[in-house]
Amino acid sequence: MRVIESISELRAAMRGHDRRGFVPTMGNLHDGHIDLTRIARREVGPDGLVIMSIFVNRLQFGPREDFDRYPRTFEQDCDKCRAAGVDIVFAPPESELYPVPQGYMVEPPAIQHELDGAVRPGHFRGVATVVLKLFNIVQPSVAVFGKKDYQQCRVLDGMVQQLNLGIKMVFGETVRAQDGLALSSRNGYLSEAERAEAPALYRELVSVAAFVREAPNADFRVLERDAETRLRQRGWLPDYVAIRRRQDLAVAQPGDQGLVVLAAARLGSTRLIDNLEVTG
Amino acid sequence: MRVIESISELRAAMRGHDRRGFVPTMGNLHDGHIDLTRIARREVGPDGLVIMSIFVNRLQFGPREDFDRYPRTFEQDCDKCRAAGVDIVFAPPESELYPVPQGYMVEPPAIQHELDGAVRPGHFRGVATVVLKLFNIVQPSVAVFGKKDYQQCRVLDGMVQQLNLGIKMVFGETVRAQDGLALSSRNGYLSEAERAEAPALYRELVSVAAFVREAPNADFRVLERDAETRLRQRGWLPDYVAIRRRQDLAVAQPGDQGLVVLAAARLGSTRLIDNLEVTG
Numbered sequence: 001m002r003v004i005e006s007i008s009e010l011r012a013a014m015r016g017h018d019r020r021g022f023v024p025t026m027g028n029l030h031d032g033h034i035d036l037t038r039i040a041r042r043e044v045g046p047d048g049l050v051i052m053s054i055f056v057n058r059l060q061f062g063p064r065e066d067f068d069r070y071p072r073t074f075e076q077d078c079d080k081c082r083a084a085g086v087d088i089v090f091a092p093p094e095s096e097l098y099p100v101p102q103g104y105m106v107e108p109p110a111i112q113h114e115l116d117g118a119v120r121p122g123h124f125r126g127v128a129t130v131v132l133k134l135f136n137i138v139q140p141s142v143a144v145f146g147k148k149d150y151q152q153c154r155v156l157d158g159m160v161q162q163l164n165l166g167i168k169m170v171f172g173e174t175v176r177a178q179d180g181l182a183l184s185s186r187n188g189y190l191s192e193a194e195r196a197e198a199p200a201l202y203r204e205l206v207s208v209a210a211f212v213r214e215a216p217n218a219d220f221r222v223l224e225r226d227a228e229t230r231l232r233q234r235g236w237l238p239d240y241v242a243i244r245r246r247q248d249l250a251v252a253q254p255g256d257q258g259l260v261v262l263a264a265a266r267l268g269s270t271r272l273i274d275n276l277e278v279t280g
Numbered sequence: 281m282r283v284i285e286s287i288s289e290l291r292a293a294m295r296g297h298d299r300r301g302f303v304p305t306m307g308n309l310h311d312g313h314i315d316l317t318r319i320a321r322r323e324v325g326p327d328g329l330v331i332m333s334i335f336v337n338r339l340q341f342g343p344r345e346d347f348d349r350y351p352r353t354f355e356q357d358c359d360k361c362r363a364a365g366v367d368i369v370f371a372p373p374e375s376e377l378y379p380v381p382q383g384y385m386v387e388p389p390a391i392q393h394e395l396d397g398a399v400r401p402g403h404f405r406g407v408a409t410v411v412l413k414l415f416n417i418v419q420p421s422v423a424v425f426g427k428k429d430y431q432q433c434r435v436l437d438g439m440v441q442q443l444n445l446g447i448k449m450v451f452g453e454t455v456r457a458q459d460g461l462a463l464s465s466r467n468g469y470l471s472e473a474e475r476a477e478a479p480a481l482y483r484e485l486v487s488v489a490a491f492v493r494e495a496p497n498a499d500f501r502v503l504e505r506d507a508e509t510r511l512r513q514r515g516w517l518p519d520y521v522a523i524r525r526r527q528d529l530a531v532a533q534p535g536d537q538g539l540v541v542l543a544a545a546r547l548g549s550t551r552l553i554d555n556l557e558v559t560g
Contacts, residue, residue, distance in 0.1 A: 100442075103390075103442055104442040106386060107385045133442075136443055136445050137444045159384050162380075162383055162384040162413075163412060163413055164417045
């Protein structure tokens with residue numbers, strides 16, 4: 001496995017390899033990330049290249065967010081990638097991706113301002129911009145993202161289609177701890193007591209999704225408010241619990257098919273997000 | 281020469297050809313465009329592919345601009361391309377480039393709102409977005425644009441750098457009629473009397489550039505206002521005459537090196553632009 005910091009060196013290392021599976025991350029890797037590298041390998045085959053980028057992207061953090069304290073565990077990340085059969089870890093310093101302040105941005109459509117985008121202004125613009133830059137550098141045939149960041153998957157999938165990127169987008173299922181908590185780098189911020197409480201977010205999603213499945217004509221707005229209230233009663237500060245259409249994340253109406261329940265809530269100083277597709 | 285309308289057909293036709301020289305146009309070709317195809321050929325060599333796109337891009341026209349009456353001369357354009365040795369003309373219908381309304385836009389930095397951008401709000405966002413889409417479809421090694429659209433060249437060059445597109449950008453010199461008028465599709469809108477008057481815009485640029493060369497510490501703002509006044513006295517409605525730094529189009533200060541003089545003005549109902557680099 002090669003660890004590469006410069007764009008020109010990466011381009012040289014990839015030359016002649018047309019099948020490229022790309023997994024962009026911010027590092028602090030857990031089993032969810034590793035699962036995405038397995039998907040990438042399956043997509044490109046044994047002779048293809050699996051490339052992971054590790055880059056904590058300042059552009060997608062708000063001024064009062066956790067950019068500075070975001071966990072950075074580069075050596076362990078490389079060990080995990082090596083064990084998982086990754087071919088190249090691309091870990092550019094900020095001066096390589098942003099030699100001057102980024103002036104050209106990808107502006108996603110209105111969905112960028114809803115759900116997580118309503119709480120994190122500019123977040124999806126920052127995500128879309130860095131991912132486009134990384135796509136242009138890596139020129140992957142396949143890119144793999146985790147469904148834990150469901151809205152991000154939708155925004156990036158739309159970008160690939162509308163900017164004609166010609167990249168196959170694959171979305172990996174959320175990997176969970178035994179108690180249901182979605183794996184996330186931010187779980188590391190939780191105290192022991194908070195960690196014990198954290199799976200309640202997923203249980204709430206399971207409960208809302210079950211209700212939607214059983215009562216597809218229920219008043220979804222009441223279900224959302226009730227779930228937020230229950231979380232608040234347990235000590236969370238919910239940003240949203242939302243029943244949406246999977247395809248475009250439009251607000252779901254009774255009778256709609258193909259739905260997903262999304263939630264974001266603060267537990268102490270840690271903001272967790274999760275989601276669950278309504279099946280069956 | 282092949283004429284191709286669909287993205288998938290174009291991608292198939294280009295497969296196996298890595299040297300691709302690309303000339304994006306809105307059609308109604310004149311010698312300036314054809315000169316760009318010669319530059320593209322020189323760049324990619326006899327075995328490379330020279331691809332011209334012909335697409336009148338609605339996104340870059342304002343609601344009160346000339347999208348509907350913009351001259352469309354597709355058959356003659358193809359004849360000229362064939363004669364010039366172009367390999368592929370890519371002429372997608374709107375439904376191919378914009379199957380749904382474009383929701384993802386490239387947002388260039390503040391320079392997009394100055395000069396032509398001040399008069400044509402959203403113009404450079406529309407240009408950058410369609411050119412990025414075309415770049416992603418064609419994946420050229422070299423792209424060639426004409427310096428007549430100087431601000432466009434700067435905006436697109438910045439985009440290629442900051443979005444890490446890895447495309448060599450080449451800018452062709454403005455081709456002029458014998459009397460100095462820059463070739464432009466919009467010259468076709470001019471009446472006979474207007475056509476006789478039109479070279480006055482270029483003469484004004486020559487005069488300002490000569491003055492700047494001789495008196496590099498002059499008050500540039502006074503030179504600009506005087507040139508606008510002279511145009512107004514001849515019956516033009518100038519949008520701007522501006523002395524800028526070539527590199528970033530920042531407002532030039534006395535003593536600055538590497539300058540360009542840009543102008544835009546209306547003659548009757550036709551808006552003409554032109555520019556001249558200050559040399560020597």
